Amino acid sequence: xxxxxxxxxxxxxxxxxxxTITCRASQSISSFLNWxxxxxxxxxxxxxxxxxxxxxxVSSRFSGSGSGTDFTLTISSLEPEDxxxxxxxxxxxxxxxxxxGTKLEI
Amino acid sequence: QVxxxxxGAEVRKPGASVKVSCKASGYTFTGYYMHWVRQAPxxxxxxxxxxxxxxxxxxxxxxxxxxxxxxxxxxxTTGYMELSGLRSxxxxxxxxxxxxxxxxxxxxxxxxxxLWGRGTLVTVSS
Numbered sequence: 001x002x003x004x005x006x007x008x009x010x011x012x013x014x015x016x017x018x019x020t021i022t023c024r025a026s027q028s029i030s031s032f033l034n035w036x037x038x039x040x041x042x043x044x045x046x047x048x049x050x051x052x053x054x055x056x057x058v059s060s061r062f063s064g065s066g067s068g069t070d071f072t073l074t075i076s077s078l079e080p081e082d083x084x085x086x087x088x089x090x091x092x093x094x095x096x097x098x099x100x101g102t103k104l105e106i
Numbered sequence: 107q108v109x110x111x112x113x114g115a116e117v118r119k120p121g122a123s124v125k126v127s128c129k130a131s132g133y134t135f136t137g138y139y140m141h142w143v144r145q146a147p148x149x150x151x152x153x154x155x156x157x158x159x160x161x162x163x164x165x166x167x168x169x170x171x172x173x174x175x176x177x178x179x180x181x182x183t184t185g186y187m188e189l190s191g192l193r194s195x196x197x198x199x200x201x202x203x204x205x206x207x208x209x210x211x212x213x214x215x216x217x218x219x220x221l222w223g224r225g226t227l228v229t230v231s232s
Contacts, residue, residue, distance in 0.1 A: 032216050096141075097153065
């Protein structure tokens with residue numbers, strides 16, 4: 001199985017900050033990497049797919065980059081509604097696996 | 107509207123089985139794979155497998171092989187996930203999710219989970 005590791009596990013930031021979350025895969029996954037946001041008690045929502053493609057309807061303050069084994073999710077200027085948990089997920093091979101999550105707190 | 111509506115919360119005893127449903131609406135049910143993902147309390151996300159609603163073909167994560175069965179009824183655009191031999195560590199919220207496929211060079215398919223149900227809490231307790 002491909003192991004996916006996120007860092008940091010938690011992050012404190014303020015409205016207006018620029019934040020970056022990283023995701024590392026245990027082997028090369030090309031650009032087969034998706035990012036999700038999850039708020040408490042809610043289902044995850046897709047933000048970024050194929051490492052850098054913005055899902056329709058998602059704010060352009062979210063961006064993704066990377067390929068191979070190292071990936072980043074960047075939020076350019078935090079809004080209050082961005083405080084949530086973020087997960088990366090590899091879609092390169094089955095079983096699809098998720099990172100352990102990064103909790104973004106105020 | 108485009109949505110996935112899941113069945114309600116369930117409580118089961120260890121060793122029992124549970125079957126969760128996921129009704130799709132607002133899109134062509136047979137045009138997208140349906141996946142099941144679970145999340146234990148306070149934990150991360152775990153992919154369990156997918157079903158191709160068009161063919162009925164399935165692909166399960168190895169750790170659930172032999173315990174999970176995914177089926178569908180195209181006449182009512184509903185997918186099902188049945189988990190047997192329940193243990194206390196199967197207590198989790200179970201989500202269904204639709205995947206949309208993107209063809210990546212040189213021809214492989216990337217699947218992204220672009221529509222999720224609201225989740226079904228399954229509690230396993232004696």
